[in-house]
Amino acid sequence: MLKEVESLTEQSSSLDSGRISSVALVKKALAKAKENAHLNAFVSLDGENILSQAKASDSRRKLGQALSPVDGIPIAIKDNYLTKDYPTTACSNAAPLEPSNIDATIVKNLRNAGAIIFGKTNMDEWAFSPTNINSNIGATRNPHNPEHITCGSSGGSAAAVAAGIVSAAMGSDTGGSIRMPSAACGIYGFKPSYGRASRHGVLPLSWSLDAPGPLASSLDDIAMLLPYILGRDDKDVSTFRSRPFKKNACTKQINAVYLTGERLERSEEVDNVLRTKLNESLVSVVDAELSHVKNYYAAWEAIIFSEAASYHQKLLQVNAEGFSHRLRAKLEAGLQLTAVELLHAQKLRSRLMHTLMHDYGDWDVLVLPTLPVPAPKHSDEWLEFGGRKVNVPESMLWFCFLGNLTGFPCVTIPVAKSESGMPIGMMLMGRPGKDETLLSIAMELEKNIQGAN
Amino acid sequence: MLKEVESLTEQSSSLDSGRISSVALVKKALAKAKENAHLNAFVSLDGENILSQAKASDSRRKLGQALSPVDGIPIAIKDNYLTKDYPTTACSNAAPLEPSNIDATIVKNLRNAGAIIFGKTNMDEWAFSPTNINSNIGATRNPHNPEHITCGSSGGSAAAVAAGIVSAAMGSDTGGSIRMPSAACGIYGFKPSYGRASRHGVLPLSWSLDAPGPLASSLDDIAMLLPYILGRDDKDVSTFRSRPFKKNACTKQINAVYLTGERLERSEEVDNVLRTKLNESLVSVVDAELSHVKNYYAAWEAIIFSEAASYHQKLLQVNAEGFSHRLRAKLEAGLQLTAVELLHAQKLRSRLMHTLMHDYGDWDVLVLPTLPVPAPKHSDEWLEFGGRKVNVPESMLWFCFLGNLTGFPCVTIPVAKSESGMPIGMMLMGRPGKDETLLSIAMELEKNIQGAN
Numbered sequence: 078m079l080k081e082v083e084s085l086t087e088q089s090s091s092l093d094s095g096r097i098s099s100v101a102l103v104k105k106a107l108a109k110a111k112e113n114a115h116l117n118a119f120v121s122l123d124g125e126n127i128l129s130q131a132k133a134s135d136s137r138r139k140l141g142q143a144l145s146p147v148d149g150i151p152i153a154i155k156d157n158y159l160t161k162d163y164p165t166t167a168c169s170n171a172a173p174l175e176p177s178n179i180d181a182t183i184v185k186n187l188r189n190a191g192a193i194i195f196g197k198t199n200m201d202e203w204a205f206s207p208t209n210i211n212s213n214i215g216a217t218r219n220p221h222n223p224e225h226i227t228c229g230s231s232g233g234s235a236a237a238v239a240a241g242i243v244s245a246a247m248g249s250d251t252g253g254s255i256r257m258p259s260a261a262c263g264i265y266g267f268k269p270s271y272g273r274a275s276r277h278g279v280l281p282l283s284w285s286l287d288a289p290g291p292l293a294s295s296l297d298d299i300a301m302l303l304p305y306i307l308g309r310d311d312k313d314v315s316t317f318r319s320r321p322f323k324k325n326a327c328t329k330q331i332n333a334v335y336l337t338g339e340r341l342e343r344s345e346e347v348d349n350v351l352r353t354k355l356n357e358s359l360v361s362v363v364d365a366e367l368s369h370v371k372n373y374y375a376a377w378e379a380i381i382f383s384e385a386a387s388y389h390q391k392l393l394q395v396n397a398e399g400f401s402h403r404l405r406a407k408l409e410a411g412l413q414l415t416a417v418e419l420l421h422a423q424k425l426r427s428r429l430m431h432t433l434m435h436d437y438g439d440w441d442v443l444v445l446p447t448l449p450v451p452a453p454k455h456s457d458e459w460l461e462f463g464g465r466k467v468n469v470p471e472s473m474l475w476f477c478f479l480g481n482l483t484g485f486p487c488v489t490i491p492v493a494k495s496e497s498g499m500p501i502g503m504m505l506m507g508r509p510g511k512d513e514t515l516l517s518i519a520m521e522l523e524k525n526i527q528g529a530n
Numbered sequence: 531m532l533k534e535v536e537s538l539t540e541q542s543s544s545l546d547s548g549r550i551s552s553v554a555l556v557k558k559a560l561a562k563a564k565e566n567a568h569l570n571a572f573v574s575l576d577g578e579n580i581l582s583q584a585k586a587s588d589s590r591r592k593l594g595q596a597l598s599p600v601d602g603i604p605i606a607i608k609d610n611y612l613t614k615d616y617p618t619t620a621c622s623n624a625a626p627l628e629p630s631n632i633d634a635t636i637v638k639n640l641r642n643a644g645a646i647i648f649g650k651t652n653m654d655e656w657a658f659s660p661t662n663i664n665s666n667i668g669a670t671r672n673p674h675n676p677e678h679i680t681c682g683s684s685g686g687s688a689a690a691v692a693a694g695i696v697s698a699a700m701g702s703d704t705g706g707s708i709r710m711p712s713a714a715c716g717i718y719g720f721k722p723s724y725g726r727a728s729r730h731g732v733l734p735l736s737w738s739l740d741a742p743g744p745l746a747s748s749l750d751d752i753a754m755l756l757p758y759i760l761g762r763d764d765k766d767v768s769t770f771r772s773r774p775f776k777k778n779a780c781t782k783q784i785n786a787v788y789l790t791g792e793r794l795e796r797s798e799e800v801d802n803v804l805r806t807k808l809n810e811s812l813v814s815v816v817d818a819e820l821s822h823v824k825n826y827y828a829a830w831e832a833i834i835f836s837e838a839a840s841y842h843q844k845l846l847q848v849n850a851e852g853f854s855h856r857l858r859a860k861l862e863a864g865l866q867l868t869a870v871e872l873l874h875a876q877k878l879r880s881r882l883m884h885t886l887m888h889d890y891g892d893w894d895v896l897v898l899p900t901l902p903v904p905a906p907k908h909s910d911e912w913l914e915f916g917g918r919k920v921n922v923p924e925s926m927l928w929f930c931f932l933g934n935l936t937g938f939p940c941v942t943i944p945v946a947k948s949e950s951g952m953p954i955g956m957m958l959m960g961r962p963g964k965d966e967t968l969l970s971i972a973m974e975l976e977k978n979i980q981g982a983n
Contacts, residue, residue: 314880314884379869383869383873384873386869386870387869387870387873390870411870412868412870413868414868414869414870415865415866415868415869416835416836416839416840416864416867416868416871416872417836417839417840417843417864417865417867418869419872419873420836420837420840420872421840427767431767
């Protein structure tokens, strides 16, 4: 758990015991948002609307009718979730064609539970970048050091949590967009298994890779939010086999595999930190190499480029000028890919899933750094680590895309700070559909870690 | 059951009771093959090899060591199954790059059960045509009337069974290639659910649509063969959830849906026959329309064209001249498809599966004609039915492709003969993975039908 930030769990118990009201809570949050305006974490924030939600919550609570443990707690929402009370822009001047007067299923679930829908967070334009620099309202800044990036594309959500404005926020993850900013900002981020969380009302980037999920201040907070996130939704066929979230305890010895290999390099500092923390955690760890990572990355790229191009084809026709040059170039590249190239990528995807499922023994969790280095500076263009020189965007995606290409559930936990004072995150990947097991393993593993939080 | 043809079940009981030996059985089959050489059903047939397999079977049986109910029974194999003892040509001059000295998993299963691997059957070049005219050894001819086509691409297998050469044969089905020739030749054909039967060693046409399966003389014969066809195969990841075949009985009232609609037209004769036979069958039948069939057909085409092009890309590079002009043109068209076009097709595929699963009530079986008209003549280029004028290849695929696009199990049963004396087949589609249920429903339904066999 983060020391400097009040958690969702703490806020819930304060509301429950009457130590604080929801109105007081959101006033504090609005003040903190103002104080941290330089982070550029929010694209829209309507104080009046927020206060009126909080008043309604306080009235319910007074009558003994609190709706859930999250009733009255402000939760920030990434600006690619459709929300009744806020416009949804995906931080692009090419405005979404979707209707703007509905709630995404997850927003609806949170709202029905009484949570305060606390503004929309800054993000990379249409979520198609891992830096949170490519937004039509400008870059977000890292609360640990504003000279550094937050990573993206859920950078606004991560900054809002890490700065203590809200205890939790929603993000979406197509190649790491929840996990990268969580790690960069020293918080917790959870990407559900593909098909366990409803994507209805979350503007797609790449529908076979996208997963919505929470960014939060602790693993307990994530456990508190997952009931509103996991489960079947008639509006998203991919969830038809999804069970509701059911917290479970980790009772067995955890078998962890620490993945390394060519194209999985990381800085010496990050590698040392992870090995030290894994040792502290007392789980059983073996090292194993994953091969062909370069090809898997190319496969992930082919899938995201072609699916994004497919989704944006209509918008490109009506408002090509609305896109930034950078994003438009990516979408036009996606239109050029051939079916045979895509099929090759889809085959590699199956091969990776099969390899990880079957070729690494009876593992409970695969472990990687979330980022190969701590969050770089806004001025950095290239990074050097593990004998590699890699541009910033690709560096950020270095490991995380594996979670989307496989659809496996992933969580990032902050485990230390670098010499430069920036957070370092550890990523855990679980078996597909076993989101509860992954979360319980993360909790067990974190117990013995001497945190930097 | 077909009256004029000895079934697998009868052959099995004759061998069991000692009324006939395997050697006598294969000699009869070889004689029949010679007698029907004009059908052009076989691309390779090695009498010596067959006799030696039969002798080994008879020796086992004499020692009381018969391996299975199919021990000693000749079964013909489509020429796209790899077989140790026969070359595999896919009836193309562009020779397969695959190793030729292994058995496909299904061939291995049959061989291990003592079945006689009885030659390789004629097929459309690389299985990419529904007529069995496009073979490098020439067209097959329909045993009911040699002026008519057998349909394809498993036309040699269908002709071999319908002519009484063998009681059963193996085929493969990517858009109807088992069912179309079975219906055209008045026999039974079964396409398993996608992922229940191993494709290992069956040369692919379109890997996400392909299903290997049997063509036979009765539904009992199919039940006798499915244990060697269904089940998990470590060499085909798509089968990892496949259970072994377990025959079950149909105990409940059968709810059938008779599908009609635009782009599902059929001749009046075929429609009348199917309605009459459904009435006789005593099952509960409702009519229902399926919409957007034209789009689904285009989606099926995009998938088969692009997957075939992907699979043949290497062979095109080393031996483009080996392909017929017709097939080469199709493959080169497949190379031109874009990723975005393929994604659109894959989305339509999901939509069709979802629609059929959920929008037609609690059905047990979907019913369609197998072909919209009886098998046409070799000289026919266009067919007219239900107010449509359609070229022969597309006419043949008119309904069957739905089974591959969804992956649902399908069976075709011969229910009548047309005024012109050609067979008419009824196609039943079951729920995915429920192959045993579909077979038991077909058996129940057939009980009360006044057959034309």
